[in-house]
Amino acid sequence: MTGERPIRLAIVDDDPLVRAGLRILVGGSPDIEVVAEAGDGAEAVTAADAHWPDIILMDIRMPRVDGLVATRRIRSREGAPQVIVLTTFDADEYVLEALRGGASGFLLKDTPPREILAAVRSVASGAATLSPTVIRRLIDHVADPEAGTRRARARARLADLTEREREVAILVGQGHSNAEIAGELGMSLPTVKGHVSRLLSKLDLNNRVQIALLVHDAELL
Incomplete structure (x- = not known):
């Protein structure tokens, strides 16, 4: 990314070890810069307003304000950063709700580091989308009477x-x-x-x- 500013990334997770691991991962990439961390959704909204990240890696299950609420609040604003949700299960109904709330995709927490970085770059470029296979798996695993x-x-x-x-x-x-x-x-x-x-x-x-x-x-x- 010679001549271009790094992708500004915020990391939101209630586990300090996860945040530390992601910060270390990003530290080796000159084209991505961690500009903020947050431990729950309320802090994520504040961090988005204060630091203007391009991308937020957002955990779902967090105390106080969860990632679903935070994603909706952040994505409803003008010029909002893109959100990639983090989850443990790819069939988790909460992930589908986050996508409907404006998230640009999701990553499993055991995703290989190289793929995490690739996803951040892809979403930052505006070219990201979920594959139809992923969407079908999410929908197929969610019991929806409506x-x-x-x-x-x-x-x-x-x-x-x-x-x-x-x-x-x-x-x-x-x-x-x-x-x-x-x-x-x-x-x-x-x-x-x-x-x-x-x-x-x-x-x-x-x-x-x-x-x-x-x-x-x-x-x-």
Whole structure:
């Protein structure tokens, strides 16, 4: 990242050893800088306001204010940092709720260090999304008695999209990058980026993950 400032990272976890381990991990990467640490969600919101991180690694289960509440509060603000949730179980229903609250993805706490750093860089670049496999695993493991209602609501929201916007939304839901969508639909990369931006605005969403989840809710895949 010569000539560019490092990615500003905040680490939120109630376990000091986890925070210390992540700080050591990041310390060997000149393109990522830890600018804040927090021990619960309330401290995370304060740290986000005070230090303006680009990315927050957010634990879910914490005392006082958990990561779900903190993620919603942080992501509801203008110019909010991206959030990657941390969890022990990939089928944890709390992770799905965090994604719906605006998180850009998740990492398991036993994720190899190289993959943690890669995820931070990917989300910071704006190119990150959850793979459809991950989304399906999350949804498949969550017992949701309101699935039918959610499907109807999702389809109603998508009904106002143009045919092209709908095609782009489905490809986002399938886990394709902007470049892959451009190739699939015969469009330029700036055009795809424009469609994604309009989708976010029209659907009142704040990242690609939420587009993917809405498409999955509508059962269009």
